[in-house]
Amino acid sequence: MKFSVMVNEGPYTHQASDSAYQFIRAALSAGHEIFRVFFYHDGVNNGTRLTTPPQDDRHIVNRWSELASEHDLDLVVCVAAAQRRGIVDPDEAKRNSKDGDNIAPGFRISGLGQLIEAGIESDRLLVFGD
Amino acid sequence: MKFSVMVNEGPYTHQASDSAYQFIRAALSAGHEIFRVFFYHDGVNNGTRLTTPPQDDRHIVNRWSELASEHDLDLVVCVAAAQRRGIVDPDEAKRNSKDGDNIAPGFRISGLGQLIEAGIESDRLLVFGD
Amino acid sequence: MLHTVNKSPFESSSLKTCLSLARSGSDVLLIEDGVYGALAGSTHSPLVTEALEAVRVYALEPDLKARGLSGDRLIPGIEVVGYDGFVDLACTNDKIQNWL
Amino acid sequence: MLHTVNKSPFESSSLKTCLSLARSGSDVLLIEDGVYGALAGSTHSPLVTEALEAVRVYALEPDLKARGLSGDRLIPGIEVVGYDGFVDLACTNDKIQNWL
Amino acid sequence: MSKAKKFMYINRHAPCGTVYAVEGLEVVLIGAAFEQDVCMAFVGDGVFQLKQDQDTADTGMKNFSPAYRALGDYEVNRLYVERESLEERGLTEDDLMPLTWEDEDDDWAEKPSIHIVDRAQLSDLIEEQDILLNF
Amino acid sequence: MSKAKKFMYINRHAPCGTVYAVEGLEVVLIGAAFEQDVCMAFVGDGVFQLKQDQDTADTGMKNFSPAYRALGDYEVNRLYVERESLEERGLTEDDLMPLTWEDEDDDWAEKPSIHIVDRAQLSDLIEEQDILLNF
Numbered sequence: 001m002k003f004s005v006m007v008n009e010g011p012y013t014h015q016a017s018d019s020a021y022q023f024i025r026a027a028l029s030a031g032h033e034i035f036r037v038f039f040y041h042d043g044v045n046n047g048t049r050l051t052t053p054p055q056d057d058r059h060i061v062n063r064w065s066e067l068a069s070e071h072d073l074d075l076v077v078c079v080a081a082a083q084r085r086g087i088v089d090p091d092e093a094k095r096n097s098k099d100g101d102n103i104a105p106g107f108r109i110s111g112l113g114q115l116i117e118a119g120i121e122s123d124r125l126l127v128f129g130d
Numbered sequence: 131m132k133f134s135v136m137v138n139e140g141p142y143t144h145q146a147s148d149s150a151y152q153f154i155r156a157a158l159s160a161g162h163e164i165f166r167v168f169f170y171h172d173g174v175n176n177g178t179r180l181t182t183p184p185q186d187d188r189h190i191v192n193r194w195s196e197l198a199s200e201h202d203l204d205l206v207v208c209v210a211a212a213q214r215r216g217i218v219d220p221d222e223a224k225r226n227s228k229d230g231d232n233i234a235p236g237f238r239i240s241g242l243g244q245l246i247e248a249g250i251e252s253d254r255l256l257v258f259g260d
Numbered sequence: 261m262l263h264t265v266n267k268s269p270f271e272s273s274s275l276k277t278c279l280s281l282a283r284s285g286s287d288v289l290l291i292e293d294g295v296y297g298a299l300a301g302s303t304h305s306p307l308v309t310e311a312l313e314a315v316r317v318y319a320l321e322p323d324l325k326a327r328g329l330s331g332d333r334l335i336p337g338i339e340v341v342g343y344d345g346f347v348d349l350a351c352t353n354d355k356i357q358n359w360l
Numbered sequence: 361m362l363h364t365v366n367k368s369p370f371e372s373s374s375l376k377t378c379l380s381l382a383r384s385g386s387d388v389l390l391i392e393d394g395v396y397g398a399l400a401g402s403t404h405s406p407l408v409t410e411a412l413e414a415v416r417v418y419a420l421e422p423d424l425k426a427r428g429l430s431g432d433r434l435i436p437g438i439e440v441v442g443y444d445g446f447v448d449l450a451c452t453n454d455k456i457q458n459w460l
Numbered sequence: 461m462s463k464a465k466k467f468m469y470i471n472r473h474a475p476c477g478t479v480y481a482v483e484g485l486e487v488v489l490i491g492a493a494f495e496q497d498v499c500m501a502f503v504g505d506g507v508f509q510l511k512q513d514q515d516t517a518d519t520g521m522k523n524f525s526p527a528y529r530a531l532g533d534y535e536v537n538r539l540y541v542e543r544e545s546l547e548e549r550g551l552t553e554d555d556l557m558p559l560t561w562e563d564e565d566d567d568w569a570e571k572p573s574i575h576i577v578d579r580a581q582l583s584d585l586i587e588e589q590d591i592l593l594n595f
Numbered sequence: 596m597s598k599a600k601k602f603m604y605i606n607r608h609a610p611c612g613t614v615y616a617v618e619g620l621e622v623v624l625i626g627a628a629f630e631q632d633v634c635m636a637f638v639g640d641g642v643f644q645l646k647q648d649q650d651t652a653d654t655g656m657k658n659f660s661p662a663y664r665a666l667g668d669y670e671v672n673r674l675y676v677e678r679e680s681l682e683e684r685g686l687t688e689d690d691l692m693p694l695t696w697e698d699e700d701d702d703w704a705e706k707p708s709i710h711i712v713d714r715a716q717l718s719d720l721i722e723e724q725d726i727l728l729n730f
Contacts, residue, residue, distance in 0.1 A: 293477030301550030401685030
């Protein structure tokens with residue numbers, strides 16, 4: 001079965017990002033396909049490489065990057081939501097005259113159409129948030 | 131009267147940052163002193179200079195930076211909360227081997243002791259959050 | 261003592277918890293989505309009307325207007341204040357409990 | 361149809377709204393703080409017990425354990441599942457409504 | 461592309477205290493370009509999103525409520541509002557913005573977009589959908 | 596420094612669904628160094644923070660609940676738990692972690708840190724404070 005997952009909250013503050021991660025791992029273990037993970041609202045904050053959580057805690061951002069690398073996941077950060085919250089990739093940095101970027105490996109910034117497409121192309125769309 | 135204000139949510143997602151800003155403006159207008167504004171939990175996300183909100187909307191981060199500059203406000207971002215969420219200044223970037231920083235002008239990163247001190251030194255402590 | 265409530269009573273238990281713990285004579289200020297607690301004729305109005313016998317209840321005008329709520333829709337006895345009034349309430353009360 | 365609820369019924373109206381709109385025969389999965397809705401002997405237990413006559417209610421075991429809730433404290437009739445069971449529920453139901 | 465899917469956007473948050481309403485509206489407007497079968501539901505505090513006379517000037521926040529009037533132009537013209545949610549909040553249909561759309565199949569007649577439905581009807585409508593997103 | 600202020604940390608959120616409990620605990624532990632008059636209250640879902648046997652292993656989240664046991668060492672030894680909040684949730688005092696502290700003025704006798712108080716008592720305690728922070 002083909003799943004897409006939407007994540008609406010940032011790392012640590014709400015359990016949403018943890019739940020989405022565990023669900024996706026379980027789905028992959030069961031042999032299902034993950035078409036896309038779409039990060040919206042504060043969920044875009046999962047996509048910054050500048051976090052340094054306490055050493056005895058899970059590293060939520062790195063965990064997403066590693067899962068994406070292992071399973072060739074498509075991690076999409078919504079551009080409009082990212083602009084409001086300060087998540088930028090090199091292209092966005094250039095377009096908006098920022099002096100740097102903070103996107104984490106494995107994430108890409110794109111439009112809301114990617115969410116609608118995920119809804120259309122997937123068998124199921126699950127949402128995790130506040 | 132000497133106020134301190136704690137802000138527990140990031141820009142746009144919750145009204146907390148807007149409410150805190152309006153309260154502080156009104157307090158300053160009435161001749162009161164703002165001892166400190168302390169950003170905790172997702173509130174640390176107010177302190178990134180990488181946001182680019184829609185042009186017809188308020189720019190929450192710049193508004194804080196400008197108010198700090200006009201009134202010499204002490205805007206403190208909690209270091210522990212900031213590490214979890216990816217808000218870094220040049221010192222933090224160096225300490226945690228990050229390849230850049232994103233702190234906005236007028237904000238500084240410091241410890242939770244600054245919140246307790248604000249509680250001790252101020253006549254009133256107000257909190258805005260989720 | 262000043263209490264602030266910033267959540268809708270229809271979706272969150274904050275207002276109820278606040279009113280159950282605020283002592284007689286307290287000031288309760290409704291801000292942000294908390295101003296929906298000031299609406300007359302709702303399922304939560306009786307809770308607020310009853311509370312008005314023991315505490316003063318205020319609602320923040322900019323947040324009321326932002327949500328399209330005008331004074332004539334509010335529970336009688338609720339006082340409408342601006343941010344300047346919010347600052348005054350924070351001065352006249354010696355401590356503040358924000359029910360977040 | 362699968363419904364998920366992730367908020368505590370004591371602080372949020374999500375579970376109540378979900379149960380008022382879930383049709384007979386639906387699956388309702390409690391996750392995150394939503395698992396508190398599975399607790400027996402609480403003020404919200406009757407709501408869930410009544411709902412069990414029309415819908416199946418599941419609670420996510422990792423989230424129960426994280427909160428120190430064991431099976432013997434749950435409302436009888438609630439089924440405990442792991443993430444693998446969550447995935448199965450998302451497969452067997454043709455659509456999903458996440459009450460966020 | 462395969463047959464259109466039925467998308468329902470369920471609005472359950474009040475308009476100003478959180479960003480969900482405005483960012484939800486952005487999804488609906490973008491999604492309208494995909495020629496799917498789209499409707500919206502307003503439940504719980506979501507009914508406050510349609511309240512008339514919202515004026516955010518004194519909060520410094522952007523007033524996005526006029527954007528609901530654009531929905532008709534995007535062919536999003538089925539807005540279901542739960543009657544019980546209105547009643548619990550002491551509101552009536554007259555409190556809501558008068559949203560309309562023009563029906564090109566009926567000589568561009570202006571028709572109301574808002575439909576007041578009761579809980580049982582809304583429950584049936586939810587059951588008919590393929591994709592459900594909450595804002 | 597002037598006379599110590601009375602700080603009360605009011606815990607109102609469940610422990611795992613949001614970060615408020617753990618980041619609140621960090622404030623309490625740091626704040627303990629400032630030699631103020633500190634207590635904690637657990638109200639509403641906050642009482643779940645003290646539930647015994649929390650085991651987050653299968654969620655991948657950090658289990659911070661053992662940190663409550665350190666509070667006594669930081670001289671944070673007045674933890675007021677609202678009786679009505681426990682009852683509404685079907686909990687009793689036996690469901691809570693047995694937190695204690697050692698009283699150096701009483702030959703290091705081990706004493707309970709948790710005090711079950713009713714709503715009226717908690718209301719009085721809140722009124723006695725100078726600084727109130729909610730987590």
